[in-house]
Amino acid sequence: MCHSMKNDHKNMLHDAYEYALEYLSNLADRRVYPDEQMLEELKRLDLPLSESPNDSAEILKLLHEVGLKTTVTSPGGRYFGFVMGATLPQTIASSWLTSTWDQNAALFDTSPLAAYTEEISLRWLAELFGLPKNCGGAFVTGATLAAFTSLATARNHLLKQQGWDVQKQGLFEAPNLNVIVSEEIHITNLKAISLLGLGSERLAKIPTDSQGRMLVNKIPDITGPTIICLQAGDLNSGCFDKFDEIIDKVSSDNTWVHVDAAFGMWALVSEKFKHLAHGIQGADSWSVDAHKWLNVPYDSGIALVKNSEALRSAMSFGASYLTPAPGKRRPTDYSPGLSSRARGIDIWMALATLGKSGIAEIIENCCSNAEYAATELSKAGFEILNDVVLNQVLVSFGDDARTDEVIKKIQQDGTCWCGGTTWKGRRAMRISVSSWATTKEDMRLSVEAMIACAKLVS
Numbered sequence: 001m002c003h004s005m006k007n008d009h010k011n012m013l014h015d016a017y018e019y020a021l022e023y024l025s026n027l028a029d030r031r032v033y034p035d036e037q038m039l040e041e042l043k044r045l046d047l048p049l050s051e052s053p054n055d056s057a058e059i060l061k062l063l064h065e066v067g068l069k070t071t072v073t074s075p076g077g078r079y080f081g082f083v084m085g086a087t088l089p090q091t092i093a094s095s096w097l098t099s100t101w102d103q104n105a106a107l108f109d110t111s112p113l114a115a116y117t118e119e120i121s122l123r124w125l126a127e128l129f130g131l132p133k134n135c136g137g138a139f140v141t142g143a144t145l146a147a148f149t150s151l152a153t154a155r156n157h158l159l160k161q162q163g164w165d166v167q168k169q170g171l172f173e174a175p176n177l178n179v180i181v182s183e184e185i186h187i188t189n190l191k192a193i194s195l196l197g198l199g200s201e202r203l204a205k206i207p208t209d210s211q212g213r214m215l216v217n218k219i220p221d222i223t224g225p226t227i228i229c230l231q232a233g234d235l236n237s238g239c240f241d242k243f244d245e246i247i248d249k250v251s252s253d254n255t256w257v258h259v260d261a262a263f264g265m266w267a268l269v270s271e272k273f274k275h276l277a278h279g280i281q282g283a284d285s286w287s288v289d290a291h292k293w294l295n296v297p298y299d300s301g302i303a304l305v306k307n308s309e310a311l312r313s314a315m316s317f318g319a320s321y322l323t324p325a326p327g328k329r330r331p332t333d334y335s336p337g338l339s340s341r342a343r344g345i346d347i348w349m350a351l352a353t354l355g356k357s358g359i360a361e362i363i364e365n366c367c368s369n370a371e372y373a374a375t376e377l378s379k380a381g382f383e384i385l386n387d388v389v390l391n392q393v394l395v396s397f398g399d400d401a402r403t404d405e406v407i408k409k410i411q412q413d414g415t416c417w418c419g420g421t422t423w424k425g426r427r428a429m430r431i432s433v434s435s436w437a438t439t440k441e442d443m444r445l446s447v448e449a450m451i452a453c454a455k456l457v458s
């Protein structure tokens with residue numbers, strides 16, 4: 001039994017290795033989004049549920065074949081949809097090991113390795129971003145859960161100052177808590193706010209300037225406990241709020257400033273772009289994604305909270321079987337979940353291998369490709385709707401209907417993939433360059449395809 005099991009591992013992993021290499025070696029030539037016919041392949045997975053075991057090698061082969069046809073080529077260099085990022089070779093490797101080790105990151109007792117890689121990564125991230133050494137952190141599924149974790153901490157902390165214990169007393173009779181956001185807030189923050197019982201429609205929404213930055217003079221005077229959500233890296237324009245000015249204006253014992261820095265936080269690592277995030281360290285918490293610009297596999301986000309004790313107090317939930325480990329990090333004390341993937345491992349791997357300059361290089365490379373795309377599209381006569389300050393480009397191909405038609409053509413063409421958005425009342429195509437793998441040649445080919453598609457639409 002033991003012997004055959006070992007054999008199984010070897011055969012399965014060997015096949016997976018070959019399939020993965022085949023996939024990766026074809027990345028540059030693949031359609032970036034499967035066409036209708038390729039998507040038909042998905043049906044091959046819909047087998048009758050088997051009464052008895054099937055041959056694993058056969059089933060893995062089927063999965064591979066379907067994957068070759070139907071996956072979105074986001075690990076390549078020409079996927080510019082949403083804000084996504086790819087996967088560094090070394091983090092695919094670390095994630096294979098992480099899956100092999102099957103570590104549960106809940107406790108130090110369930111995995112010292114998971115707990116310790118979180119601890120080191122957290123220290124490194126604090127250093128990279130210029131945050132206090134003892135900054136608290138939670139390793140969660142993404143920026144949405146990172147916002148949820150941070151804002152839960154903010155809510156509990158501010159209400160505790162009012163003598164109200166949310167964990168015990170709930171929210172029904174609680175003192176008032178104001179929430180201020182910008183009109184351009186990423187909707188995932190509104191989701192977090194609504195999940196936390198703070199109401200997505202009882203907040204103050206502050207208008208923004210032409211780039212999507214909160215208008216500082218429209219922020220009301222702070223009266224009573226207030227959470228204010230800012231952003232570093234708008235999903236459309238890539239703009240950053242004016243942290244210095246805003247934090248200076250709202251700062252009090254009664255305010256908690258949270259920054260959605262899902263991808264913008266990484267700008268701090270580059271000498272060239274860190275000025276955009278100037279003053280961001282003055283906030284109380286930050287949500288950051290690792291599966292976007294750090295290019296680690298899904299899913300991976302980090303909540304960073306200056307007041308580590310407030311985070312711990314909001315998230316830890318004692319139970320007799322959850323043994324304390326004095327002096328050791330217990331991940332669940334900082335996060336909404338218990339059992340979880342050891343996300344610290346891939347983050348550790350990325351940071352350990354890239355170092356500061358390696359990360360800066362990814363950021364700067366993406367931004368220079370974004371700038372190139374904006375320049376070339378503008379030369380070809382199309383309007384760029386944002387100041388391209390980072391890795392995001394918004395382009396209009398004419399009126400709304402024409403822009404949508406061109407986006408559709410580009411998506412059908414398959415050379416690259418870009419999505420649409422509405423920016424300041426106008427339809428636009430979004431180009432988000434977030435993959436470490438994007439080369440100048442990828443960008444040249446993509447822009448060429450965009451212009452060719454636009455010419456097909458009258």
Ligand SMILES: *Cc1c(COP(=O)(O)O)cnc(C)c1O
Binds near residue numbers: 142143189234235
């Ligand atoms: C992607 C993104 C989010 C949501 O992050 P997830 O990792 O998808 O949960 C939030 N805010 C911004 C600015 C983003 O770009």
